[in-house]
Amino acid sequence: MRIAAIIRKEFLQVRRDRSMMAILFVVPIVQLLILGYIISAEVKNIQTVICDLDQTPVSRQVIERIRNSGYFNVRYFEREENRLADYLDSGRTTVAVVLPRDFAKHLTNNQPVDIQVLMDGQDSNTSSIALGYIAGILESFMTDQLGAQLAASAAGPHVHLITPSIRVWFNENLRNSDYMVPGIVVFLLTLVTSLVSAMGLVREREIGTLDQLLVAPVKKHQLLIGKIIPFAVLGFIEVSVALLFAKLFYQIPIVGSLGLFFLFTAVYLFTTLGIGLAVSASARTQQQAMYLTLFLLMFFLLMSGFLFPIENMPVAMRYLSKINPMSYLILVVREIFIKGATLHHLYTQGVVLLGSGMLIFTFATLRFQSRMK
Amino acid sequence: MQPTYSVEVQDITRRFGQFVAVDHISFQVEDGEIFGFLGANGAGKTTTIRMLCGLLLPTSGQARVEGFDIYTQTHEIKQVIGYMSQKFSLYDDLTVAENLAFYGGIYGLGRAELDKAVQNAMSTIDLSPYMNKLTRDMPVGWKQRLALTCAILHKPRILFLDEPTGGVDPISRREFWNLIYDLADGGTTVFVTTHYMDEAEYCNRLSIMHNGRIIALGSPQALKNEYQKNTIEDVFIHLVKKQIE
Amino acid sequence: MNSRIWTILRKETIHIRRDPRSLVIVFLMPIMMILLYGYAITFDIKEIRLGILDQDRTPASHELVHDLTSSNYFIVSGYLQARDEIAEAFLKRRMLAVLVIPPGFSADMGTKAVTEVQVLVDGSNANTATVALNYIKSFFVARSLQMNAEILRSPVNLQPRVWYNPDLKSAHFIVPGLVAVIMMMICALLTSVTVARERESGTMEQILVSPVRSIEIIIGKTLPYVLLALVDAIVVVVFAQMVFGVPFRGDPLWLLGFSLIYVYACLCFGIFISARVATQQIAMMSAMLATMLPSILLSGFIFPILSMPKILQLLSYIVPARYYLVIIRGIMLKGIGPVHLWMPALFLAVFGTLLLMISIRRFKTNLEG
Numbered sequence: 001m002r003i004a005a006i007i008r009k010e011f012l013q014v015r016r017d018r019s020m021m022a023i024l025f026v027v028p029i030v031q032l033l034i035l036g037y038i039i040s041a042e043v044k045n046i047q048t049v050i051c052d053l054d055q056t057p058v059s060r061q062v063i064e065r066i067r068n069s070g071y072f073n074v075r076y077f078e079r080e081e082n083r084l085a086d087y088l089d090s091g092r093t094t095v096a097v098v099l100p101r102d103f104a105k106h107l108t109n110n111q112p113v114d115i116q117v118l119m120d121g122q123d124s125n126t127s128s129i130a131l132g133y134i135a136g137i138l139e140s141f142m143t144d145q146l147g148a149q150l151a152a153s154a155a156g157p158h159v160h161l162i163t164p165s166i167r168v169w170f171n172e173n174l175r176n177s178d179y180m181v182p183g184i185v186v187f188l189l190t191l192v193t194s195l196v197s198a199m200g201l202v203r204e205r206e207i208g209t210l211d212q213l214l215v216a217p218v219k220k221h222q223l224l225i226g227k228i229i230p231f232a233v234l235g236f237i238e239v240s241v242a243l244l245f246a247k248l249f250y251q252i253p254i255v256g257s258l259g260l261f262f263l264f265t266a267v268y269l270f271t272t273l274g275i276g277l278a279v280s281a282s283a284r285t286q287q288q289a290m291y292l293t294l295f296l297l298m299f300f301l302l303m304s305g306f307l308f309p310i311e312n313m314p315v316a317m318r319y320l321s322k323i324n325p326m327s328y329l330i331l332v333v334r335e336i337f338i339k340g341a342t343l344h345h346l347y348t349q350g351v352v353l354l355g356s357g358m359l360i361f362t363f364a365t366l367r368f369q370s371r372m373k
Numbered sequence: 374m375q376p377t378y379s380v381e382v383q384d385i386t387r388r389f390g391q392f393v394a395v396d397h398i399s400f401q402v403e404d405g406e407i408f409g410f411l412g413a414n415g416a417g418k419t420t421t422i423r424m425l426c427g428l429l430l431p432t433s434g435q436a437r438v439e440g441f442d443i444y445t446q447t448h449e450i451k452q453v454i455g456y457m458s459q460k461f462s463l464y465d466d467l468t469v470a471e472n473l474a475f476y477g478g479i480y481g482l483g484r485a486e487l488d489k490a491v492q493n494a495m496s497t498i499d500l501s502p503y504m505n506k507l508t509r510d511m512p513v514g515w516k517q518r519l520a521l522t523c524a525i526l527h528k529p530r531i532l533f534l535d536e537p538t539g540g541v542d543p544i545s546r547r548e549f550w551n552l553i554y555d556l557a558d559g560g561t562t563v564f565v566t567t568h569y570m571d572e573a574e575y576c577n578r579l580s581i582m583h584n585g586r587i588i589a590l591g592s593p594q595a596l597k598n599e600y601q602k603n604t605i606e607d608v609f610i611h612l613v614k615k616q617i618e
Numbered sequence: 619m620n621s622r623i624w625t626i627l628r629k630e631t632i633h634i635r636r637d638p639r640s641l642v643i644v645f646l647m648p649i650m651m652i653l654l655y656g657y658a659i660t661f662d663i664k665e666i667r668l669g670i671l672d673q674d675r676t677p678a679s680h681e682l683v684h685d686l687t688s689s690n691y692f693i694v695s696g697y698l699q700a701r702d703e704i705a706e707a708f709l710k711r712r713m714l715a716v717l718v719i720p721p722g723f724s725a726d727m728g729t730k731a732v733t734e735v736q737v738l739v740d741g742s743n744a745n746t747a748t749v750a751l752n753y754i755k756s757f758f759v760a761r762s763l764q765m766n767a768e769i770l771r772s773p774v775n776l777q778p779r780v781w782y783n784p785d786l787k788s789a790h791f792i793v794p795g796l797v798a799v800i801m802m803m804i805c806a807l808l809t810s811v812t813v814a815r816e817r818e819s820g821t822m823e824q825i826l827v828s829p830v831r832s833i834e835i836i837i838g839k840t841l842p843y844v845l846l847a848l849v850d851a852i853v854v855v856v857f858a859q860m861v862f863g864v865p866f867r868g869d870p871l872w873l874l875g876f877s878l879i880y881v882y883a884c885l886c887f888g889i890f891i892s893a894r895v896a897t898q899q900i901a902m903m904s905a906m907l908a909t910m911l912p913s914i915l916l917s918g919f920i921f922p923i924l925s926m927p928k929i930l931q932l933l934s935y936i937v938p939a940r941y942y943l944v945i946i947r948g949i950m951l952k953g954i955g956p957v958h959l960w961m962p963a964l965f966l967a968v969f970g971t972l973l974l975m976i977s978i979r980r981f982k983t984n985l986e987g
């Protein structure tokens with residue numbers, strides 16, 4: 001059992017290597033635990049300065065609404081409008097709100113009033129969200145004004161309002177971690193398996209032990225299988241441990257079938273291990289292998305829908321994401337865990353993952369064999 | 374006249390966890406002699422050399438190299454020793470000249486000093502045909518000579534050679550030993566470990582190591598006389614067998 | 619300069635020069651990543667795919683649907699016939715939300731003050747779902763206000779003035795941030811292996827028997843990469859500016875100076891990993907794991923730090939990219955200078971030097987573990 005000998009050697013090497021164990025398990029798990037909290041579109045704690053030129057109960061009412069919205073952190077009040085620029089320049093605040101003179105007077109006289117908002121637009125996303133919040137606050141202020149006027153006038157019956165009653169399915173509390181954490185699990189799986197397999201062979205070549213294996217009466221495919229199986233097993237352990245922590249720590253729901261998830265994972269491993277093999281066959285040094293893997297991982301990260309929603313991307317980029325196997329697995333995992341999707345719903349994804357796995361793995365094997373000659 | 378000692382070792386021990394690599398050994402190396410350490414792989418030769426070079430600390434015992442204490446004066450020791458191991462420790466992607474410049478540089482040799490040192494070395498080892506070639510393209514024998522040159526650029530008072538001829542053909546080995554004799558003639562103490570029996574014969578004095586202990590010490594001739602054998606090889610086998618029994 | 623540092627520095631420089639493959643990667647990779655990330659990441663508002671279940675089927679309900687689709691925020695991706703089709707539609711990801719117009723909608727509009735419609739949202743992606751919810755809510759608020767326009771005659775107008783990035787272009791925000799993220803990863807990887815590589819090839823032992831001190835090894839191995847990384851940073855910034863037209867309002871010389879401090883800090887981080895690690899494999903994996911996700915997620919590159927939980931905000935203080943992000947965006951987009959930026963720059967300098975000092979202390983000039 002020559003394959004068994006190689007497999008045993010790989011396992012022994014990993015197990016003996018304490019730092020490797022730490023890198024393979026401790027670091028990813030710690031990242032999982034930390035990162036699950038971060039990723040949220042919710043923008044809070046927006047640093048704000050308010051310049052109230054009106055100083056009336058009505059203007060203070062608007063300020064109170066801004067403060068109580070839960071989104072803005074009103075840190076400063078400024079009396080001089082022309083000093084606002086420095087707040088934004090220095091980065092002390094990202095928003096400055098100016099309530100004009102005669103704000104209350106115009107309101108009671110039914111004259112239009114302008115509220116000026118200065119916005120640090122660097123972060124276009126946060127800026128538009130913050131603008132949306134302010135617009136919402138003003139809208140509700142107006143609706144309440146409307147209500148007050150309605151109560152005062154006899155126009156009551158003529159008023160019509162449409163209100164949506166909203167129900168959220170699958171993730172009733174809109175918990176962001178339910179969506180993000182499975183993505184992190186998949187990303188960590190991709191990271192660890194492709195890295196370890198990419199480095200594995202280059203390392204043996206650099207140290208010189210590969211020559212030793214090549215002169216031994218081991219067939220190339222045996223060597224390949226022997227090198228690959230431990231990484232696959234490692235991947236499974238990695239995923240299981242990560243999943244366990246995700247479940248314990250974030251209480252992520254697993255509505256669908258775990259078996260289906262592991263099936264997809266197994267298919268997916270052909271892709272990541274194949275990538276690792278192809279990289280290790282192309283690189284001359286460990287450093288080069290590392291850079292290549294890093295680049296591929298950055299591509300995977302971007303084009304997977306893990307952090308950045310694919311549907312927002314330009315068309316060309318959306319097509320690029322279609323050749324990214326990780327985007328399929330991330331989708332699959334989320335659908336299975338959150339919605340309980342079955343193979344029937346994920347048929348296409350399965351076919352694509354299987355195809356890409358076979359393609360990449362075959363390519364890697366050929367590449368590997370031609371390099372060994 | 375009282376001989377002066379280049380290396381004085383008193384009852385030194387080194388453990389790695391449970392394993393005792395060097396077990397209470399003592400010996401002296403006289404100034405200017407070629408002192409050999411003969412033993413099988415794992416006998417404790419490399420560990421001893423590493424302790425004397427300041428790369429490892431002993432677990433117990435006392436030792437001085439060129440009068441410097443190996444616990445507290447490692448930096449001073451490193452100024453006066455040269456070291457070469459069987460790995461040759463050369464940079465494959467540097468040329469011969471660049472390797473020489475680097476190893477000269479880390480001993481603080483200036484440009485002029487370095488040129489002189491290289492010139493000196495060239496009188497015995499002519500590397501000039503390879504000067505601007507990458508080290509990785511050199512034959513093994515030449516790499517060995519280059520490694521030796523790098524180790525003696527700063528004119529060390531004592532040169533430690535850890536199995537310096539591993540993997541080198543017999544003719545190159547012979548030539549290498551000629552270089553070592555030249556160095557010793559010039560007053561450099563040479564401390565060499567080997568597991569080649571013929572090389573052991575070239576030493577002024579020899580200590581045979583087994584399982585971390587010195588089991589015999591003396592000139593090759595004295596050892597052969599003592600145990601009534603014709604070659605050091607026979608002495609070695611005789612002693613090791615006795616140890617195992 | 620100390621001649622031994624100089625010797626090591628010169629040798630490292632030769633290593634860099636003799637490995638053109640790696641050099642090409644070091645320069646090409648950032649450019650490709652800038653291209654991909656710069657184009658791909660946009661926060662532009664996209665239409666929400668809405669399914670319609672119209673149980674009223676009157677002109678009033680048709681008008682509501684028409685208004686929704688003409689608002690540019692919604693696109694109808696299908697009409698449903700019955701409630702039990704909704705679950706399957708969500709599972710097949712055909713739509714993100716479904717608007718249910720109940721029977722009697724138009725009748726209610728005429729008589730009741732408040733008319734209800736129902737909206738069901740696929741909440742699996744909490745982010746998109748929240749955005750969709752906000753759009754839907756504000757659509758109905760706006761519509762209600764508009765229906766009663768003649769009563770409410772005193773509108774409060776919001777007059778936003780957006781500074782630094784008036785068109786709210788995502789690329790202007792993302793691309794400078796990418797420089798910070800990419801340089802962090804490249805620099806850490808560059809130096810993380812320098813010591814381990816020599817340990818693996820055996821040359822480290824030869825250096826350790828010489829009287830070289832750890833400070834000389836560590837500094838000699840860090841310095842040559844500073845120049846390389848700085849040139850890399852310049853190439854990336856110039857490229858980003860040319861391709862994405864990111865404005866450059868501040869003083870390039872200050873950016874150069876601050877970038878020098880940043881790459882120094884990042885390289886010191888790499889050498890910090892390198893000092894004690896035995897193999898290149900461990901060194902690089904540590905460098906990658908320690909820089910990739912933290913620099914992207916904890917630096918304010920995309921996710922605002924102030925929106926994070928308090929403990930993560932504290933953690934972000936040890937992510938160097940956080941400081942350089944403030945610097946590069948400040949200089950390029952805001953056109954501010956050292957008056958506002960000396961603090962993050964100082965921190966980077968202190969951070970780098972501290973790591974360098976720890977590395978020197980941790981680096982042993984013998985083979986003891």
